[in-house]
Amino acid sequence: MKATAEVATRAAIARRDSVARRKGVRTAAFRWLVLVVLILVWETVTRVLGSAFFPPPSMIVVRMYTMWFSGPPSTLFLTDPAIEHILPSLGRMAAGFAGGALAGVVLGLAVGLSARAYDYLDGVLQFLRAIPPPALITVFLVVFGFGLKAQLAFIMFSIVWPVLLNTADGARSVEPLHLQTCQVFRLTRAERLRRVILPSTLPKMFAGLRLAVSLSLIVMVFSELLPGTTDGIGFQLTFAKSQSDLTAMWAGIVLLGVLGYLLNELFLVVERRVLGWHHAAQQLTE
């Protein structure tokens, strides 16, 4: 009787597994279906519209190919403009994101954990947070000069806020009993921070980081509007705009969209790894 139960259970598990897998496949298929349908609609509407401002996606893709991806195999099919513009942009974005996220986490923890730091910094941070960076371009320029430094400062200044605020919120909402447990066992500050506060802040921090990822793409484009810029996706995009080369501008838009999508997927993979415990613990209810 026990054996039969076991067999039945195994079968049940197998069934559940395959159901889950099928569900995953269906979701993925559904996602692609939605995408394909939307692109078809886009193509049709733009063709009917016939406006130079809204070129059909097929045209955009062709333009992207000729502009960036028709290079020799030796450069992974990247053309010279792609190497000249896309790679520096990605570098700026990555460096700006890393710096901004780090600053956001550090400041967020400081402000969220220390009443003293909060008192000293909150006013100034809130002030800075509301400041539109385009108004400060001149100041950025005289402080950092043309080029990379100003661009990175610009990106960091913009993306630090979501990370900072969400981290501070997370740091402040740590389960009180966890902190009491730390206190009781006299964990050092560093241990508390690393073993308890950081892990329980992570879920909210990731919400901020995810916002920051695509924000860093956006402000990367803005940073490439800074005086003296000579390369970058944003540079190409705004140049195309000023030349009324709308297909090229759309190529930039689509490239940004694709990059945003890819970065987000990458981000989710990282998040799933880092926050595995969180998601699992949330699965109490099936």
Add this chain to the structure above:
Amino acid sequence: MLEITNLSHVYGGGSPNAHHAIEGLNLSVAAGELLCIVGPSGCGKSTLLRSIAGLITPTGGQIKVEGDLVRQTPDNLAVVFQDYSRSLFPWMSVADNVALPLRRKNMDKKARREAAHEALESVGLAGAERKYPFQLSGGMQQRVAIARALAYRPSLMLMDEPFGSVDAQTREDLEDLVLKVRGHHRMTIVLITHDIDESVYVGDRVVVLSKAPAHVVGDLKVDLPGPRDQITTREHPDFVHLRAEVGRLVRGHAAAA
């Protein structure tokens, strides 16, 4: 009322550290019965309760409540969770916590408030209505959870170690309260407890579960003269005998049922 056949549940099915919590469990509870479940820690009692409440889908077997297969939470059910403090809503006052489920009952606001008040009073928390859960002691929170279930007047009530955090005196009062309410409103109650005396005192029947994977190893009818009373019942020779019997079953010294 409740019919469980060949129930089994595996956590983390498929993975190498899958855990068989329940296996081949059969159980039936008549309407109006108060069934106590005892069993070793971690054997699968809470899992069983959650399955009955439709909160998890067992990996095998089936559960019927009033003849209907449980797929979702059955109607007219209330649960007192083992982890009572997390089951209260921190953003609501105690009274609101108790009154919330009553929204399902077509009661107007005033009636809800009164019912909540009454239930809180019956668990000895008159006057705590306007406090928030975090302002209460552990035992008081547990009693709020009980009051919430009682105020709902379910036809099937599932209680997972409902009296674990209260003092002896209050515990006895709550036991009697459950007995009283059950009598008045013809509830069917499944109550998990670790206190063997308690299981015999409040139960019409005591079911003993084995170590994981859980299955029934003992099923004792408690035939004590009613109405039960904390002093006389506990002195009754049948009580003493039953309690010893349950104790033996829990310790695994008895023959399988």
Add this chain to the structure above:
Amino acid sequence: MLEITNLSHVYGGGSPNAHHAIEGLNLSVAAGELLCIVGPSGCGKSTLLRSIAGLITPTGGQIKVEGDLVRQTPDNLAVVFQDYSRSLFPWMSVADNVALPLRRKNMDKKARREAAHEALESVGLAGAERKYPFQLSGGMQQRVAIARALAYRPSLMLMDEPFGSVDAQTREDLEDLVLKVRGHHRMTIVLITHDIDESVYVGDRVVVLSKAPAHVVGDLKVDLPGPRDQITTREHPDFVHLRAEVGRLVRGHAAAA
């Protein structure tokens, strides 16, 4: 070891719904003593414990641990919280949860892991090391919290209803475990419980608190022959007598101590 004079604590002082949890409480615990505290639900036991641990600052009176006034958490202290499930870190495996405090103890990684393993084994959780808290039953989580405190080998251990969620058999094992560890390592232990039998069985002394605001209404020395044993001790006439006495005190029928 522990000296409490004229302690009082008011929650929400100043506001109209201030709550006097403790008032004029005096208590002293000798080194190596195992003191049990019993008292009605919500009377202020957990508040007292938190004050000793330096987690809250009492509004009146003072607490000294080994002669030093408690301002922050005293050294070498461990607490098993009543709300055990919330005190475990969900992002750490069970073994890591137990091993974490040992970082304060100048132990290398291997020693920590071994100590954690040993503690978990002693509470009957060998094999659960790599699980996460949410994968454990209520009683198992409670035992992890106990293992964490035990592995730490504090000189003062505070336990708030530490055995509330485990079955009778495990509970007895844990009681004996605490007694054993205490004997080995000369810990001072303050243990809150609602189980009067338990308080007499494990305690060197049982202190009974009044309803809120809490103060001491009974302080009984438990002079039972050692070593204690679940069967013989509980059958000892002194045990039966003491337990009745504590019961009377809790129910408020006895003269103040």
Add this chain to the structure above:
Amino acid sequence: MAGQADRGQDAHVTHDLRVSAQTLARARPVGTATRWSRRAAGAVAFVALIELLSRTGLVDPESLPPATEIAARGVTLVSDPAFRAHALTSMLAWAIGLGLAALIAVPLGLLLGSVPIIDAASRSVVEFLRPIPSVALIPLVALLIGTGLQLRVTLVVYAALWPILYNTMYGLRGVDPLAKESLRSYGFGPLSVLLRVSLPSSAPFIMTGFRLAAGVALILTVSTEIVAGQGEGIGVFIYLAGLAVPARMTDILAGVCWVGLFGVVVNALLVAAERRAFRWHHARLGEPG
């Protein structure tokens, strides 16, 4: 940043709960006066830094005038009716944009956060749209809906949407599953559970998202005005000041100062509202409610 408001004043509320995240750095409770003096010190240090940078010539004073000059100009600006009109226009666009963003983002976040299939299906589209910068959108949106207030509001909504949306989605994930089960066990449907448990439980985090969005909306309002450079608005004021030869940096930075101060005030109001509405949250965490 919901801060720990004064502990001295509200000590009674949380006296007993003082153990919170603050214990990491807290030495001892401090009074109102200390806290305000710290805040003042922070602000003064910031102002002094700018003054110093400018006066010492470390940064070209023509590009970064001394803080005192900026402040003085800021004060006189208030009595300039043209500036006030600019400010009012900006505030209007900001308020409408932020309000619309919240109205769209919260329900959308609830939907995406609770129905995984919709989240999955829409994700590629959403993630594709999100990184498109407003510079690229301006001509397209302008062509479709025209310039003027509607253009600014659209761009503001588009940017302010995301923080609220994502904080709602992530907030939902953090809800205690047992709280949800509790309500479910009483026979409440998924919608009830969503609205009665998930929403209130994640409300504080959604509110943080809203505060983020308030800042983003402000930046977008002014930036769009600067880029579009027409009509009215503080951004237009800043843009025009930049057109002068030489650029009127004092005017620009005085305008920027007002934007920053407006941000500070909005944040303070939101924090205060938050503390009232989520007293349970802050009190439990050991912060005064």
Add this chain to the structure above:
Amino acid sequence: SMGGSTTASAPPSATAGGLEKTKIKIATLPAIDSAALYVAIDQKLFEKEGLEVTPQVVQAAPEAIPMLLNGEIDAMFGNYVSMFAAHDKGALKLRILAEGSRAAPDSLSIMALPDSPIKTAKDLEGKTINVNVLQNFQELALTQVLKANNVDPASIKYVQVTFQNIMPSWKSGQIDAAYLGEPMVTAATASMGARKILDPASGPAAEFPISGYVSTQEWYDKNPKVAAAFQRAIHNAAKLMENNREAVAKVLPTFTQIDAATAATVTFPYFSSNDNPVRLQRVADWMLEAKWLGKPIEVKTLMSPTTSG
């Protein structure tokens, strides 16, 4: 049906005889170049043609194109390079309503700071120079002038610097020489002692056409009479401005950030009082030569004959 029918000069009338519409909106730039429009308004020249013109200031010409396309505005003031590029890319079907401004000597200037090693045009080789927008009329004109001065135009590095940031970047050495227009030429000379190195509007690029009033062919086909009336008013304004500095100086502070004192001293561009396809064709040809256009543009087909005077 081109502007032929409007050649017969209709008597100016206040009652808008036969105009398709009387209220029109024109996008302009906050720069001296668009002064003619404001003078025409100020001197009631539009009123005489039966037109009520509302100017709408925009930052850059390309931004007005969507407004033109969705009917928010009727016409716009834009530089030819941008407009020809848009026409070439198919963003709009261009129709030039009236010529606007041409570069006058000293209204544009390549300048160096007093202590700069740059002394002559030849010294500019390999240097970094700012422009407002890349690949625009500034570069187009300078390229021709540099060639005429035996300087390799390809060796110049152009960087895009917004108006407001030219001075700071120049002073901090981010750019070697500044490409300035009025009123900055005057200001830089007066306040910084900057030296003029080269006039980009000299030699082959003398009287180089910069901007004009344009609309779409579609709009023009619907409103030929309005177009003619508008052209007349602009040309008449330009004539009036030729020897009446005050008329210009009076309006400048109303739509630019130039104060009255500066307005009295700055060098004005030439304001065109007639349309001349030949000089405009030069712009299109140079653009084609620079490969900024995909195919040649025959400018004449985009213009109407002058009906004023």
